[in-house]
Amino acid sequence: MKTTDWTNRSPATISNETQVVDDTGNTGSKKLPRVSPIKLTSLSEIRTELACLYREARAGRIDTADATRLAYVLEQIRKMHLAMEIETRLLELERRTHK
Numbered sequence: 603m604k605t606t607d608w609t610n611r612s613p614a615t616i617s618n619e620t621q622v623v624d625d626t627g628n629t630g631s632k633k634l635p636r637v638s639p640i641k642l643t644s645l646s647e648i649r650t651e652l653a654c655l656y657r658e659a660r661a662g663r664i665d666t667a668d669a670t671r672l673a674y675v676l677e678q679i680r681k682m683h684l685a686m687e688i689e690t691r692l693l694e695l696e697r698r699t700h701k
Contacts, residue, residue: 648680 642648652673659669 642676642679643683645680645683648676648683652676 640647640651642651655664655669655672655676658664659666664672
């Protein structure tokens with residue numbers, strides 16, 4: 603059986619299934635394993651997840667290329683969190699000055 607890394611998989615559907623194509627070209631669906639949700643609503647939680655990812659890659663449990671991709675996604679989440687924080691503060695300042 604030929605295996606591929608997670609980056610070559612089709613996107614999961616709402617039912618947590620993904621379309622798979624076997625070596626003969628036949629398609630079907632495969633149930634993906636459930637992953638515990640990770641709370642990433644604060645910079646501290648994002649930092650914790652990034653540190654965990656680093657340790658997993660350092661220990662060889664995650665391929666470094668995959669870890670790099672996941673770290674990039676965490677960085678994008680961090681940037682969005684900061685942008686939303688700035689927006690919230692700016693809106694509050696504008697609300698106070700326009701009273």
